[in-house]
Amino acid sequence: MRTMLLVDMDAFFASVEQRRNPALRGRPIGVIGSDHRTVITTASYEARRYGVKTGMNIYEAKRLCPGLVLVIGDNDRYIHTSEALKDLYLRYTPEVEIYSVDEAFLDITGSCHLFGGPLEVGRRIKEEVKGLFGINATVGIGPNRVVAKLAAELSKPDGLRWIKAEEVEGVLADLPTEMLWGVGRRVSERLRAIGITRCGELGRAPAGLLRARFGIVGERLKALGQGREPEARDRCGEGVRSIGHSTTFPRDLCSPAEMEGWILRLSEMVGSRARRHGLGGRTVSVVVRYRSFETFSRRKGMGQATNDTHRIFHTAMDILNSAGLKEPVRLLGVVISGIEPVSGQVPIFEEQRRRAALLEAVDGVNRRHGPFTLTWAPCLKRLRKGVIAPAWRPSGVRRSL
Numbered sequence: 001m002r003t004m005l006l007v008d009m010d011a012f013f014a015s016v017e018q019r020r021n022p023a024l025r026g027r028p029i030g031v032i033g034s035d036h037r038t039v040i041t042t043a044s045y046e047a048r049r050y051g052v053k054t055g056m057n058i059y060e061a062k063r064l065c066p067g068l069v070l071v072i073g074d075n076d077r078y079i080h081t082s083e084a085l086k087d088l089y090l091r092y093t094p095e096v097e098i099y100s101v102d103e104a105f106l107d108i109t110g111s112c113h114l115f116g117g118p119l120e121v122g123r124r125i126k127e128e129v130k131g132l133f134g135i136n137a138t139v140g141i142g143p144n145r146v147v148a149k150l151a152a153e154l155s156k157p158d159g160l161r162w163i164k165a166e167e168v169e170g171v172l173a174d175l176p177t178e179m180l181w182g183v184g185r186r187v188s189e190r191l192r193a194i195g196i197t198r199c200g201e202l203g204r205a206p207a208g209l210l211r212a213r214f215g216i217v218g219e220r221l222k223a224l225g226q227g228r229e230p231e232a233r234d235r236c237g238e239g240v241r242s243i244g245h246s247t248t249f250p251r252d253l254c255s256p257a258e259m260e261g262w263i264l265r266l267s268e269m270v271g272s273r274a275r276r277h278g279l280g281g282r283t284v285s286v287v288v289r290y291r292s293f294e295t296f297s298r299r300k301g302m303g304q305a306t307n308d309t310h311r312i313f314h315t316a317m318d319i320l321n322s323a324g325l326k327e328p329v330r331l332l333g334v335v336i337s338g339i340e341p342v343s344g345q346v347p348i349f350e351e352q353r354r355r356a357a358l359l360e361a362v363d364g365v366n367r368r369h370g371p372f373t374l375t376w377a378p379c380l381k382r383l384r385k386g387v388i389a390p391a392w393r394p395s396g397v398r399r400s401l
């Protein structure tokens, strides 16, 4: 039996800004990506009380909360804090998985007795995070990551909750399905259509029914409904149609050359995610949104399915170079589709073998120490000035749900 602990910062970007500038403390603030952008990235808890939310337009936010203070975010600061937090976690266990810029899973199975048990580890971490960084954190503990995540979800902000293995069934019984990690509004609506609204019902639903309705994902859903962690890396790839990432630039860009660093970064995000799941894509698409919000995409085949960052990158650059951009660009996305399993294929040529070994080594380091710990130099040029969405996460595949 394992003990997993999730540490999740409350209103992370806003809390870091309030810590840095005492004048912002206790005030409703909204962090935005840059002075050219108009969407709230994170709202402080003071602002959330007025209904200000992530993703909200600043005009709407100002209408709800006229005293809202807008602060331009600084990724360097958040990444720096995130790295310092990781050092703190490592004092409690060597098994730390950085899940996003403000969330980390700690496997404390073998170490929690040294600190007086799971709750005591949680209490200490919260206290240290508050003392060192001035940030409230929520800690959720459970027999696996799914339950740890749920425990945190149910107790934030500033929460601490341990759901023990024997309590899981009782906690889940009457809980709405959308509370589950990975079950969004659309999936819960589709579940409702077959009469399932509670996690308990989902856990008891016949596997055949869920499978008929959701394909391979049906089995994952059933596992989630029982508070189990679905077979972590299902390798078959069935049900996955595309893997993609997009980014809005801090300022609009005009030429493909200016976008090169971003395209490489997006290609690496897509490639590493695909590699993590043993999947590759046969087609690359680039999504372009102009300043005027006109949006289009172009695609190009790659012959064989691949998840190699550089093949995705070069194909994406080819697409962009031949797209004939007519206006400054505000958003770019890179997507691979034509998804199929590629794991277990041993490359024939020495050069390919070396590339595969390199990618594997880079992925291994980044899995342990956080995304982009090791990366290609051109990625570093502009990336730090970009915006990390709070929902940004290093892993996870978009499914056809």
Ligand SMILES: [Mg+2]
Pocket (backbone or CB within 6 Å): 008, 009, 010, 011, 012, 102
């Ligand atoms: Mg958080």
